[in-house]
Amino acid sequence: MASEAVKDAGSGRSGDASTRTRGRKAKWAALWFVGASAALIHPVYTLVGNRVAPRVLGLPFSLVWVLGWIAANTLVLAWMYRSRVIPAPEDEGGEIRGG
Amino acid sequence: MAAEGSVLGLAFAKPWASAVLCTYLLCVLVLGWLAARRGRGDVSDFVAGERAFGPVVMYFVVGATMFSAYALLGTPQRVVEKGSDVFYILAYGSVGLVPLFFVGARVRRLGARHGFVTQAELVAARFDSRAVALLMAIGTLAAFWPYLVIQLQAAAMVVSWATGWTSPVWGAGLVAAVVCTYVVQGGVRGVGWTNVVQGVGMLVVVWVIGLYLPQRLYGGVGPMFDRVAAEKAAWLVLPEVGETGPGGTSPWSYSSQVLVSALGFSVWPHVFMKCFTAKSARLVQWSVMTYPSFLFFLLPLIFLGYVATLEGGPATDQVLFWLAELPGLEGASTWIGAFLAFAVLAASMSTLDALLHASGAVLVRDLWVGGLGRKLDPSRQPAMMRVAIVVTAALAFMGVASGIELSLVDLLLLGYDFIVQFVPVIFIGLFWRGANRVGAVAGLSVGLLGVLVLQLVGIALPVRPGVLALLPNLAVFVLASRVGQADPEPVLARFFDGPPDAPKNSERSA
Numbered sequence: 001m002a003s004e005a006v007k008d009a010g011s012g013r014s015g016d017a018s019t020r021t022r023g024r025k026a027k028w029a030a031l032w033f034v035g036a037s038a039a040l041i042h043p044v045y046t047l048v049g050n051r052v053a054p055r056v057l058g059l060p061f062s063l064v065w066v067l068g069w070i071a072a073n074t075l076v077l078a079w080m081y082r083s084r085v086i087p088a089p090e091d092e093g094g095e096i097r098g099g
Numbered sequence: 100m101a102a103e104g105s106v107l108g109l110a111f112a113k114p115w116a117s118a119v120l121c122t123y124l125l126c127v128l129v130l131g132w133l134a135a136r137r138g139r140g141d142v143s144d145f146v147a148g149e150r151a152f153g154p155v156v157m158y159f160v161v162g163a164t165m166f167s168a169y170a171l172l173g174t175p176q177r178v179v180e181k182g183s184d185v186f187y188i189l190a191y192g193s194v195g196l197v198p199l200f201f202v203g204a205r206v207r208r209l210g211a212r213h214g215f216v217t218q219a220e221l222v223a224a225r226f227d228s229r230a231v232a233l234l235m236a237i238g239t240l241a242a243f244w245p246y247l248v249i250q251l252q253a254a255a256m257v258v259s260w261a262t263g264w265t266s267p268v269w270g271a272g273l274v275a276a277v278v279c280t281y282v283v284q285g286g287v288r289g290v291g292w293t294n295v296v297q298g299v300g301m302l303v304v305v306w307v308i309g310l311y312l313p314q315r316l317y318g319g320v321g322p323m324f325d326r327v328a329a330e331k332a333a334w335l336v337l338p339e340v341g342e343t344g345p346g347g348t349s350p351w352s353y354s355s356q357v358l359v360s361a362l363g364f365s366v367w368p369h370v371f372m373k374c375f376t377a378k379s380a381r382l383v384q385w386s387v388m389t390y391p392s393f394l395f396f397l398l399p400l401i402f403l404g405y406v407a408t409l410e411g412g413p414a415t416d417q418v419l420f421w422l423a424e425l426p427g428l429e430g431a432s433t434w435i436g437a438f439l440a441f442a443v444l445a446a447s448m449s450t451l452d453a454l455l456h457a458s459g460a461v462l463v464r465d466l467w468v469g470g471l472g473r474k475l476d477p478s479r480q481p482a483m484m485r486v487a488i489v490v491t492a493a494l495a496f497m498g499v500a501s502g503i504e505l506s507l508v509d510l511l512l513l514g515y516d517f518i519v520q521f522v523p524v525i526f527i528g529l530f531w532r533g534a535n536r537v538g539a540v541a542g543l544s545v546g547l548l549g550v551l552v553l554q555l556v557g558i559a560l561p562v563r564p565g566v567l568a569l570l571p572n573l574a575v576f577v578l579a580s581r582v583g584q585a586d587p588e589p590v591l592a593r594f595f596d597g598p599p600d601a602p603k604n605s606e607r608s609a
Contacts, residue, residue, distance in 0.1 A: 026201070033197050037361060040190040041354035042340070050183075050336045050350075052328050058321020060328070060335045063401070066186045070193040070391045077200060077388040088204035088380035 025085045032076055036069055112263025116437035120261055123300075123441050124277050127293045127448070131281020134288040145286035145481040146216040146460045147375040150207075156291040157377055157386045160453070161196070162393035163298035164369060167246075168253030168447035169511055171305070172416040174397055178404025180414035181346035182334030185401060187356045192394045195364030196387045202529055203374045203383035210375040213593060217457075218371045218525070219465040225528050226536040227590040233470030234543040235521060239368045239461050241547075242514040247454050247495035249511065250447040251275060253416070255499055257440045257447075260420055271499040274444070275492045278451050282459075283485045287376060290452045297445035302396050304442040308435055309399020312406050312422065315431075320402055327405050334408055346414070359512075359563045363519040369457035371525075419443070458491045459484035513554065516565030520546030523569075523576045532591055534580045542576030 038044055049065030056064045080086065111117040138144040152160065170188070177185040199206075206221065215221045219239070223232035251271045258270025281289040313323040327335060337353055338344035365371065377383045403422060410425060412418045423436035463483045467473050475483060523542055528534045549568030553560070560567065585591070 030201070033194055037194050037357075040193065041357050042350035045190075045354075046337060046340065046350045052332065052335050055321070055324065058319065058324050060183075060324055062183050062336050063186060066189045066193070067395075067398075070189060070394055073193050073197070074388065074391045077197070077391075080200065081384050081388050086201055086204055086384065088384055 022085060022087070025080075025083065029076060029080050029085055033073070036073055040066060040069055111261070113261050113433070113436065115433050116261035116440050119437040119441050120258065120444060123444065124273075126296065127281055128277060130292045130296060131285040131289040134281070134285030134292045138286070138288055142464075142477050142480045143214070143216065144288075145484060146372075146456075146464075147210070148287040148291060150211060150375060151378050152287075152291055152373075152376045152382075153378055154382060154385060156295060157373070157382055158389055158393075159295040159298035160291050160373055160376070161370065161386050161390055162396075163294040163301065163446075163449035164373075164453040165192075165364075165390075165450075166298075166301065166393065166396065166446055167450035167511075168250050168443055170397065171301070171400060171443045171446045172253055172256075172419060173511075174400040175404035175407055175412075175422075176414060176416055176418050177346075178334070178401055179407050179412055179418055181348045182331070182344060182408075183336055184344070184346065184348035184353055184356075185404065187353055187360070189394055189397060190357045191360035191364060192397075193391055195361045196370075196390050198365045198526065199371070199374065200384050200387040202526065203387060204380035205529065206371075206374040207377055207380045207383050209594065216372070216375050217460050217464050218366070218368045218521075219461065220469060222521075222524050222528060222539070223465075223469055225590075225594050226524075226534075226539045226586060228536045228540060229470055229472055230540045231524065231536070231543065232465050234540065234547060235368075235524075236461050236465035236470050238517045238520060238543070238547050239465070240458065241551075242367075242517040243369075243454055243458050243461075243491075244495065244498070246511065246514045247451065247458075247491070248498035250451040250454070251495050251499045254444055254447040254451070256416070257443045260417075261437075261440050267502075268500050271496055274448065274451070275496045278448055278455060279489055279492045282452050282456050282488055286481070287456055290456050291376075293452060294449045297449040300445050301442045301449075304438045305396060305399045308439060309402045311431075312425075312435075313402055315428070316406060316410075316425075323402070323405060323409070326409055331408055334405070355562050355566065356512075359515055359519060359565055362522055362569075363515040363565070366521045366525055367518055368461060369453045372457055372460070455488050455492055459488035462487040462491070512563065512565075516550045516554075516563055516568070517547060519565040519569055520550065520572055523573050527576070529594070531580075532595055533585055534576070535583050535586050537583045538576040538579035541579050542572045545575050546572030 039049070045065070050062050052060045052062065054061055059067075138148070143150065174185060174188065209215060209221060213224060215224065219232045219235035222235060223229065251274065252267070254274035255267035255270035258273060259265060259267060262270075264270065281293055285292070310320070313320045317323040317326060324335075333345055337348060337350050340350050343349050373386075374383050377386065403419065406412075407418050407422055410422075412421050419439050420436065423432055423439055425432075428435065463475070463480055467483075468475050468480075520543060523546075524534075524539045528539060546568045549571060550564050553564035553567060
């Protein structure tokens, strides 16, 4: 589904450089989330993440692995938000700061 | 536990828990009443809050709505039954809303430009098809009903536990009445404001109790997991391929749960609709970005599940309350029970309200006006939606009162099976000009019928019926679109040729 969304970002009505860069970034971001989903299921999860040790803060690694991906995905989303990878015009008065 | 008390001639098995629940119910009623005093009260206000929700309310609307009673009761239950299989909820949650980051801004923009307030309206307008609205409305209602019944069942269980009233009818009736009151009065603003209170309350209660119990019983979360590793190691990891773990879990069943849920997550109509509710397109993206922080709230529930696993708790939905009455907690037991009861009730109500509110909009806008093509003046729509909300609540209440035995997990997954069928028309339809009306109608019909047939036949399948039906749905949709003619240009123009997407002045730094 994300790949279609990428077209939105990259559909470049005017085809100028910034739109194209944005489209490229959106593609990488979409690819990241496909990879992140793969990391959370069989066979990647079962090969890498699915073990008790090493423990982190007392938690089993099988849980830490999943939590780590949540954190990483949040960072990528934050980057996408900050660098306006997906255009979101009409945001009059909607700029969010802090929380 | 505390002794029985009685107020106004009514007996309460657990007076403190009952008092906490009553206080909470009064609070949300007052909030709903306050919410009703704001806004114009027209359709855009009742359904989409005049498209003016700010960041804090959006955060809790999205977070608290997704955290249903199922998350609170089902998470620890699943740990006891299936061990680390429960991490699937975290796994799909980490990517589930991401599609809305990509499409949400555009959806909000289209909604504001063309006046859409529901998901089906958007899709039906894209294909200029009444049949699409009708099919989506039916699919939505089929998915909503079991979801509503789950929430009411959970609420009824909590009320019964606190008051000692054995029949679920009283609890379900009471909670349905309160939720109806604030949704009917306050519309989406009532839903939003109460969700903030419910969300904060749930987070605090669950974290405090989730850390307190392992600390008190084992000296911390780390030592607790030491014991699990020593005594119940199979509960910490998935089994090897070809083996089955506790509760029959396997790498394949785990992975297919993650996939179906991740795909379906963002197209639940009551979630998707919130794209129309946000104050700005940017805020939709902000909500997607901040949502995963809500997932950490599942951690304490997972901890509680492992406590129950070590202590030999039952693998039922009552396991949370079983924990509250563990020996060795003495005085703390009363408060743990009371606040857990509050948290479950808040979780069930914060989902119930969004579902009821959405079904009001779906019944009136999508089924009646969009699908069946009946005329209904927009000024009269909010009133009709209020009626629809009460009727839906009554139907869900009858589901509980009839005493049907439904497992929480099965019901929720059944809902996902229907909802996942919307994925092609929404995500492909929004971005592919070539997708056409015939394809959309045929794909949706095949998908929804497929789920229904697979459910009725009831044979054991290795994958979810939703996934199985999604394949022909997608195939028919794409094939019919390729073979047939594209939709008329004016229809497409509304969706693809709006004002430029990225005017220069929007390039302010964040």
